[in-house]
Amino acid sequence: MAERREQTALDEVLTRIGQVVMLHHAGDREEARSRLLDLWTEIGEDGDPLHRCTLAHYLADTQDDPADELAWDLRALTAARELPDGDPRGVPGFFPSLHLNLAADYVKLGRTEAARTQLDQARTAADALADDGYGEGVRAAIGRLELRLAEGGSGGGGSWGPPRQRPS
Secondary structure (H helix, E strand, C coil), rough: CHHHHHHHHHHHHHHHHHHHHHHCCCCCCEEEEHHHHHHHHHHHHCCCCHHHHHHHHHHHHHCCCCHHHHHHCCCCCCCHHHHHCCCCCHHHHHHCCCCCHHHHHHHHCCHHHHHHHHHHHHHHHHCCCCCHHHHHHHHHHHHHHHHHHHCCEEEECCCCCCCCCCCC
8 A cells, every 4th residue: 555655656746747848848948947946856866766867857958058958967867877677667768868868968068979979878778669659769869960970060959859758
């Protein structure tokens, strides 16, 4: 019974995160950032790793400064790595996207070698992805960013960017 209550509480936090993400996708970036930061404060630096990963992942999307976006994406990756391998909420299929997001951040910051390193990790981790729409989207984004780097491209975002999806 206690385990079921704990799982319900975990699901409620992910639901709340999802609601704020919908607000962001509807165009209210500032309000979404504010609400996600409130949730981050509520959960705390030592909160559930899945919650921290998910929050940091979406907080990165709400940042105006590429360095801040990088900081949140690094927090997301760190939290994802804290999930035990046996945890049924584990996110091995999410690592390609996390590394791809970091590669994109480094491109925006003009840090090409760091971008290539993260892109290599994304490509390697992509083996864990299913052959579904999400997996195909991440693989395609990896390819677009590889092409852009091969062409010497850098700078702001673009259609090559990774899809964002909440880990399940």
